[in-house]
Amino acid sequence: xxxxxxxxxxxxxxxxxxxxxxxxxxxxxxxxxxxxxxxxxxxxxxxxxxxxxxxxxxxxxxxxxxxxxxxxxxxxxxxxxxxxxxxxxxxxxxxxxxxxxxxxxxxxxx
Amino acid sequence: xxxxxxxxxxxxxxxxxxxxxxxxxxxxxxxxxxxxxxxxxxxxxxxxxxxxxxxxxxxxxxxxxxxxxxxxxxxxxxxxxxxxxxxxxxxxxxxxxxxxxxxxxxxxxxxxxxxxx
Numbered sequence: 001x002x003x004x005x006x007x008x009x010x011x012x013x014x015x016x017x018x019x020x021x022x023x024x025x026x027x028x029x030x031x032x033x034x035x036x037x038x039x040x041x042x043x044x045x046x047x048x049x050x051x052x053x054x055x056x057x058x059x060x061x062x063x064x065x066x067x068x069x070x071x072x073x074x075x076x077x078x079x080x081x082x083x084x085x086x087x088x089x090x091x092x093x094x095x096x097x098x099x100x101x102x103x104x105x106x107x108x109x110x
Numbered sequence: 111x112x113x114x115x116x117x118x119x120x121x122x123x124x125x126x127x128x129x130x131x132x133x134x135x136x137x138x139x140x141x142x143x144x145x146x147x148x149x150x151x152x153x154x155x156x157x158x159x160x161x162x163x164x165x166x167x168x169x170x171x172x173x174x175x176x177x178x179x180x181x182x183x184x185x186x187x188x189x190x191x192x193x194x195x196x197x198x199x200x201x202x203x204x205x206x207x208x209x210x211x212x213x214x215x216x217x218x219x220x221x222x223x224x225x226x227x
Contacts, residue, residue, distance in 0.1 A: 043218030
């Protein structure tokens with residue numbers, strides 16, 4: 001089944017872009033990649049999803065490589081409130097389950 | 111907005127007690143999920159339900175059971191709580207995914223931090 005790997009932690013200076021990478025080399029052809037984040041003591045919150053093309057919304061941008069084996073979530077101007085654990089997620093075998101992994105703990109530094 | 115609520119934010123129980131964690135969603139979602147989250151292990155799926163009275167085991171069902179008598183409510187039951195079940199428990203809901211090429215979002219509740227002493 002499709003799984004994801006992410007670095008365990010990253011730091012980013014406030015106001016700079018935060019680039020969070022994710023490998024999902026076994027993702028199937030029509031499976032979306034989803035990004036969620038979890039601020040301390042809260043439930044995970046949806047950020048963005050993508051299939052093949054790059055995507056942007058009010059929270060972030062998502063860059064997906066042409067071979068779809070990896071993606072990068074970009075927070076263009078990180079703020080202290082973006083400090084959270086970021087999960088890159090795919091569905092398990094195209095079913096109802098998400099594979100979360102352990103995510104990347106992003107710390108935005110003043 | 112989708113709302114997923116959980117009955118308690120914090121809960122303290124004794125070893126051997128029967129524990130009920132309740133989750134309610136207000137968007138008529140078919141799917142509901144229970145996860146637990148532990149440091150260094152991320153979110154792990156305990157059980158999910160894709161319809162009333164239907165359930166499927168997730169990755170770590172041992173020591174847990176679930177009940178879904180109504181579409182909006184999904185309960186997680188610890189028949190005899192143990193200290194290794196001390197954890198953050200997260201409930202989520204979603205629409206039926208409808209195929210791999212259809213975007214699919216899970217909506218999460220705020221979590222219940224359970225401590226078993």
